[in-house]
Amino acid sequence: MDDRQLIAEIKRRNQEAMVQLYQRYANLIYSITYRVLNDEGGAEECSQDVFLRVWQRIDQYDAARGAFATWLSGIARNMAIDRLRQTARQATAPYDLLSDDGRPAFEFLQDWADRDRAQSLRAMIEKLPADQVQVIALSYYGGMTQSEIAAHLGIPLGTVKTRMRSALQKLRDAWGQE
Amino acid sequence: MNDQDISDRIAAYALNTLSAEERAEVEALLARSTEAQALLRSYEAMFGGLGTLTPQRSAPQGAAERFRARLAAEAAPLPRPKRAQPFPVWIALAAALLIIAVGLMVLLSPQTDDIVVILGDPNAVRVELMPQGAATGTIRFVALPNTNQGVLLADLPTPAADQQYQLWFITAEGIRSGGVLEGDQPLRVSVPDPSMSYTLGITLEPRGGSQQPTSTPIFIGTLPRLQG
Numbered sequence: 566m567d568d569r570q571l572i573a574e575i576k577r578r579n580q581e582a583m584v585q586l587y588q589r590y591a592n593l594i595y596s597i598t599y600r601v602l603n604d605e606g607g608a609e610e611c612s613q614d615v616f617l618r619v620w621q622r623i624d625q626y627d628a629a630r631g632a633f634a635t636w637l638s639g640i641a642r643n644m645a646i647d648r649l650r651q652t653a654r655q656a657t658a659p660y661d662l663l664s665d666d667g668r669p670a671f672e673f674l675q676d677w678a679d680r681d682r683a684q685s686l687r688a689m690i691e692k693l694p695a696d697q698v699q700v701i702a703l704s705y706y707g708g709m710t711q712s713e714i715a716a717h718l719g720i721p722l723g724t725v726k727t728r729m730r731s732a733l734q735k736l737r738d739a740w741g742q743e
Numbered sequence: 744m745n746d747q748d749i750s751d752r753i754a755a756y757a758l759n760t761l762s763a764e765e766r767a768e769v770e771a772l773l774a775r776s777t778e779a780q781a782l783l784r785s786y787e788a789m790f791g792g793l794g795t796l797t798p799q800r801s802a803p804q805g806a807a808e809r810f811r812a813r814l815a816a817e818a819a820p821l822p823r824p825k826r827a828q829p830f831p832v833w834i835a836l837a838a839a840l841l842i843i844a845v846g847l848m849v850l851l852s853p854q855t856d857d858i859v860v861i862l863g864d865p866n867a868v869r870v871e872l873m874p875q876g877a878a879t880g881t882i883r884f885v886a887l888p889n890t891n892q893g894v895l896l897a898d899l900p901t902p903a904a905d906q907q908y909q910l911w912f913i914t915a916e917g918i919r920s921g922g923v924l925e926g927d928q929p930l931r932v933s934v935p936d937p938s939m940s941y942t943l944g945i946t947l948e949p950r951g952g953s954q955q956p957t958s959t960p961i962f963i964g965t966l967p968r969l970q971g
Contacts, residue, residue, distance in 0.1 A: 580814055591807060600797050612806070620817065634791075683792050686793065711760075737786065
């Protein structure tokens with residue numbers, strides 16, 4: 566079954582379909598929660614919370630707004646950040662968005678147009694100056710505000726804003742329109 | 744705020760890095776501006792795409808099975824509250840007599856002998872329950888094939904005075920309690936339906952046990968069919 570069929574089954578409260586969806590995306594979601602939390606147990610628990618949220622709120626997914634994988638990734642990232650804040654742990658966010666220690670997960674994108682967007686996004690990240698990647702990574706995986714990033718890096722807030730604006734503009738352009 | 748400030752705020756909103764006050768401001772803006780809504784959607788989509796670029800790790804072994812158990816617990820129908828019925832005196836008397844009779848039977852029955860028989864049976868099915876997250880201790884469920892007779896053996900940290908460990912039989916159709924543990928005493932258990940396979944879960948519950956689990960299982964195992 567493809568994502569669309571699985572989602573239709575989940576809307577009919579088919580638990581086996583939900584488990585299949587979990588198996589399809591478990592590695593992707595675990596990768597994101599682990600990247601944020603840097604803790605295996607917490608990342609697994611958070612991943613399960615993400616999929617239970619999907620089970621509870623599957624009606625909120627609107628296929629017209631984009632691929633299921635990107636919707637799911639957004640939920641995972643936000644729930645992991647919430648959990649990071651609850652544990653009051655110091656963020657140990659990596660300073661980069663891509664790394665060589667694992668393959669990117671965009672093969673989960675079933676639509677070729679979505680894959681093209683992801684490839685284009687990846688290519689743009691590789692072109693970005695390291696200091697711009699750094700502020701995005703601290704915000705995306707560390708959940709830091711711009712003020713917190715400025716304090717963390719010991720640079721002026723204005724510099725963080727400038728780097729972030731520039732990077733976000735390029736990334737948004739690279740991703741393109743849905 | 745100029746356009747650039749608005750764009751910054753909406754990006755920060757999508758990244759969930761605003762204070763409650765700032766969030767409220769952005770939400771007010773979103774409520775009245777379709778342009779702001781479109782901008783938010785484009786940031787959310789791009790950040791979702793960023794997630795798919797995260798270098799991959801493999802989910803831990805057994806994670807799917809643990810998720811299946813949590814999903815079953817989540818999806819199980821809650822027990823319907825029973826309506827209070829008038830309680831005739833003769834039923835109360837009969838119930839009292841029955842309780843006395845059952846009490847005498849329990850006192851006279853060699854339950855500990857049953858436990859020894861189950862544990863000593865070379866054909867008994869033995870299931871180790873696996874600790875979840877930071878849980879410590881060991882739990883084993885032993886059951887006789889072709890019967891519904893089982894024993895739960897546990898070596899767990901002492902719970903708080905107002906809590907007890909409780910065993911659950913979990914299937915896609917629902918969850919049934921298998922009883923609560925008293926200290927480190929073996930728990931004699933009746934398997935609800937020996938022709939079915941169950942996910943076994945242990946949760947910490949308020950003393951006396953709960954009708955349905957109120958927390959995430961801290962130990963999980965799979966009991967195969969005992970018959971059929």
